[in-house]
Amino acid sequence: MLSHNLGYPRVGSQRELKKASEQFWAGKINRDALQKVARQIRHENWITQQSAGIQMIPSNDFSLYDQVLDTSLMVGAIPERYNQLVDGKSNNELDLYFAMARGVQKNGVDIKAMEMTKWFDTNYHYIVPEFVKNQKFNRYSDKAIVEFEDAKQKGILTKPVFLGPVTYLLLGKEKEAGFDRINLLDALLPVYIEIIKELVSRGAEWVQLDEPCLVLDLTNAEKLALQSAYAQIREAVPNVKILLATYFGALNDNADLAVQLPVNSLHIDLTRGAENLPDLITNQNFVASSKYLSLGVVDGRNIWKNDFRNSLDYLNTAITALGAERVWIAPSSSLLHSPYDLDLEKNEDILTPEMKNWMAFARQKLSEVAVLAAMAGTDYEKEDAFIANQAAIESRRSSALIHKPEVKTRVEAIKLKDFERENEFSVRQAIQLEKLKLPLFPSTTIGSFPQTDEVRQLRAQLKKGTLSQQDYESQIEEEIVKSLRWQEELGIDVLVHGEFERNDMVEYFGESLSGFVFSQNGWVQSYGSRCVKPPIIYGDVERPAPMTVRWSAFAQANSGKLVKGMLTGPVTILQWSFVRDDQPRKDTTFQIGLAIRDEVIDLEKAGIKVIQIDEPAIREGLPLRKSEWKAYLKWAVDAFRLSAAGVADQTQIHTHMCYSEFNDIIDSIAAMDADVITIETSRSQMELLDAFANFNYPNEIGPGVYDIHSPRVPTIEEITLLLEKALNVIPARNLWVNPDCGLKTRKWPETEAALRNMISAANLLRESVAVER
Ligand code: GLN
Ligand code: ZN
Numbered sequence: 001m002l003s004h005n006l007g008y009p010r011v012g013s014q015r016e017l018k019k020a021s022e023q024f025w026a027g028k029i030n031r032d033a034l035q036k037v038a039r040q041i042r043h044e045n046w047i048t049q050q051s052a053g054i055q056m057i058p059s060n061d062f063s064l065y066d067q068v069l070d071t072s073l074m075v076g077a078i079p080e081r082y083n084q085l086v087d088g089k090s091n092n093e094l095d096l097y098f099a100m101a102r103g104v105q106k107n108g109v110d111i112k113a114m115e116m117t118k119w120f121d122t123n124y125h126y127i128v129p130e131f132v133k134n135q136k137f138n139r140y141s142d143k144a145i146v147e148f149e150d151a152k153q154k155g156i157l158t159k160p161v162f163l164g165p166v167t168y169l170l171l172g173k174e175k176e177a178g179f180d181r182i183n184l185l186d187a188l189l190p191v192y193i194e195i196i197k198e199l200v201s202r203g204a205e206w207v208q209l210d211e212p213c214l215v216l217d218l219t220n221a222e223k224l225a226l227q228s229a230y231a232q233i234r235e236a237v238p239n240v241k242i243l244l245a246t247y248f249g250a251l252n253d254n255a256d257l258a259v260q261l262p263v264n265s266l267h268i269d270l271t272r273g274a275e276n277l278p279d280l281i282t283n284q285n286f287v288a289s290s291k292y293l294s295l296g297v298v299d300g301r302n303i304w305k306n307d308f309r310n311s312l313d314y315l316n317t318a319i320t321a322l323g324a325e326r327v328w329i330a331p332s333s334s335l336l337h338s339p340y341d342l343d344l345e346k347n348e349d350i351l352t353p354e355m356k357n358w359m360a361f362a363r364q365k366l367s368e369v370a371v372l373a374a375m376a377g378t379d380y381e382k383e384d385a386f387i388a389n390q391a392a393i394e395s396r397r398s399s400a401l402i403h404k405p406e407v408k409t410r411v412e413a414i415k416l417k418d419f420e421r422e423n424e425f426s427v428r429q430a431i432q433l434e435k436l437k438l439p440l441f442p443s444t445t446i447g448s449f450p451q452t453d454e455v456r457q458l459r460a461q462l463k464k465g466t467l468s469q470q471d472y473e474s475q476i477e478e479e480i481v482k483s484l485r486w487q488e489e490l491g492i493d494v495l496v497h498g499e500f501e502r503n504d505m506v507e508y509f510g511e512s513l514s515g516f517v518f519s520q521n522g523w524v525q526s527y528g529s530r531c532v533k534p535p536i537i538y539g540d541v542e543r544p545a546p547m548t549v550r551w552s553a554f555a556q557a558n559s560g561k562l563v564k565g566m567l568t569g570p571v572t573i574l575q576w577s578f579v580r581d582d583q584p585r586k587d588t589t590f591q592i593g594l595a596i597r598d599e600v601i602d603l604e605k606a607g608i609k610v611i612q613i614d615e616p617a618i619r620e621g622l623p624l625r626k627s628e629w630k631a632y633l634k635w636a637v638d639a640f641r642l643s644a645a646g647v648a649d650q651t652q653i654h655t656h657m658c659y660s661e662f663n664d665i666i667d668s669i670a671a672m673d674a675d676v677i678t679i680e681t682s683r684s685q686m687e688l689l690d691a692f693a694n695f696n697y698p699n700e701i702g703p704g705v706y707d708i709h710s711p712r713v714p715t716i717e718e719i720t721l722l723l724e725k726a727l728n729v730i731p732a733r734n735l736w737v738n739p740d741c742g743l744k745t746r747k748w749p750e751t752e753a754a755l756r757n758m759i760s761a762a763n764l765l766r767e768s769v770a771v772e773r
Pocket of ligand 1: 446447448499505566614616656657658741742743744
């Protein structure tokens with residue numbers, strides 16, 4: 001049985017690439033120095049995979065920024081606005097590449113970056129390819145060849161990895177009307193073919209073409225494109241062996257299509273599509289072919305140790321049906337989505353040896369793949385590696401650290417009425433109007449204020465122990481009071497405490513809840529040089545003590561105005577963490593939902609009258625297949641309602657989301673039944689509000705009136721214009737005035753100027769629109 005790998009993390013075990021890229025962008029190191037770091041990481045990765053016992057090792061899985069951008073550069077899909085960087089004498093691939101990724105504003109050149117969006121349902125972001133009607137493709141970057149040759153010189157014959165042509169086109173966007181990007185396939189393929197041919201001539205035996213689009217709902221045209229693409233590649237390069245990689249889901253209705261494509265090996269993700277295995281290995285077309293079947297048994301997207309018994313069952317079933325030579329083993333997907341190496345976790349007070357024994361990061365996953373490859377088809381029950389693995393699995397299954405009967409009982413005891421506020425929105429609105437006495441077009445902000453170096457220093461010093469808890473708290477209090485006075489002076493109606501005590505909106509809550517643990521080095525690439533260190537949810541979640549009440553109560557006590565309590569919602573906490581694989585996501589989310597519910601109730605008891613529960617991740621949690629949306633949206637909305645519904649009608653619940661593409665899920669957004677929702681709309685000039693208007697969204701809305709992602713200060717006129725547009729579709733009594741998102745990434749001067757203009761615009765509007773609230 002052959003063991004292989006689809007891709008490896010590339011930021012470096014110490015985030016060397018992040019550091020080098022940022023230095024390069026800052027002009028502190030030159031191109032060669034950056035390339036040297038990149039080469040070192042690639043070499044280390046190859047050696048790591050080789051010494052773990054992986055037989056077929058990938059190349060071209062490395063990227064300086066993003067593999068989709070690499071593909072655009074490979075096929076010369078370079079948007080016109082970068083032409084001056086392509087044509088000029090100083091043509092330099094690296095400058096062009098980073099300009100596409102990040103934009104340039106230098107030496108009189110000012111070009112916007114390409115758009116970025118989420119890679120399938122992961123937290124990785126890719127650079128969206130841009131296509132025009134007469135899109136030309138030309139071989140541009142030789143990165144794949146360079147990396148292949150580099151590995152060859154080190155004595156490793158790699159399997160070059162490419163994003164497949166059909167998925168590549170589907171991930172892109174048409175930048176003008178009048179064509180469908182899927183029809184660009186025939187123009188695109190010659191570039192792929194030319195590069196694959198050259199790799200073959202240089203000694204490549206296998207290439208891996210990733211077509212994760214095979215786990216999505218495909219149109220007929222898209223299915224035909226897949227057939228045509230692989231027929232053409234096969235015909236043009238008959239002697240190359242192709243591994244077609246699918247991942248992130250089941251093939252389901254695309255299985256027949258996948259099986260018939262003229263490739264030599266098919267990879268499937270068994271952590272998410274195990275139901276396809278019995279069908280595939282009895283599929284006559286597949287059995288009668290000589291194709292290999294690559295089983296992705298080791299989860300590429302989580303940090304848990306593989307259950308060898310489970311994996312060996314899959315592997316042996318496949319071996320029985322196809323013979324051992326035809327079965328391959330690999331991680332489910334690229335290991336890009338796993339942290340580097342569990343052995344780097346040295347702090348045993350945090351990640352105890354017991355818990356560590358339940359986990360596997362990327363390097364450990366390689367070993368799992370190699371060990372499983374050796375065990376499959378043998379009498380493994382008595383082997384040490386198997387016994388040790390099963391002991392670890394059992395230790396986790398039964399650990400008292402994980403299982404808290406009282407938490408499980410509480411989830412089971414949830415009643416329908418726990419999801420319901422006392423009265424429906426119209427009743428609540430009337431009560432809140434009377435109790436909160438807010439003016440027409442109330443103004444607020446989304447929660448965080450600028451995180452200055454001084455504030456970050458405070459938290460860092462507390463963590464290091466160089467600042468006492470008491471001194472820390474009194475300094476944070478000072479920051480809060482300053483911000484309250486400042487908000488009052490500006491004339492904001494509903495104040496916030498500023499979130500100075502928070503490093504990150506999920507980490508802060510993870511640190512206060514039981515059932516969460518944090519790694520020291522478990523970084524995962526989010527985009528470019530940006531890495532995140534997701535919390536690990538390992539056990540039943542409980543709230544040992546109130547998490548935010550202390551700060552919110554302090555803030556409320558120090559202002560005569562309303563101060564909003566500020567929480568992160570259960571779905572977002574789940575979505576941005578590594579999650580348990582031993583219970584449904586829904587169960588974990590409900591546990592978190594109950595913890596947040598308790599916090600909401602405690603805030604209410606402490607006199608907080610307005611409470612915001614942020615849920616920016618609800619939309620990105622949507623399953624890849626539409627058929628699964630309904631079930632997901634049901635429990636996601638329920639989890640939010642569970643967290644919010646424990647308070648009296650007069651307590652106003654807000655939620656916030658960092659986007660507003662709600663067309664296809666607006667009914668679920670309405671079903672969350674938040675009294676007020678604040679969303680991002682300014683970049684689309686309020687156009688996205690139409691979804692709310694068409695749906696007759698009943699509750700109050702704060703469509704963001706300016707884009708906080710830019711330091712630019714919006715004028716009063718601009719804001720007024722946006723507010724007037726909003727008033728065309730939203731009843732005046734339901735309209736709030738607020739920025740797009742939290743202000744933590746901004747600086748104070750621009751924040752103050754922007755909010756001042758925002759308040760002026762709200763006041764002007766109140767004067768011109770004479771309605772009663
Ligand atoms: N309350 C959070 C903040 O203001 C919300 C952040 C977010 O939506 N991502 O920072
Ligand atoms: Zn936001």
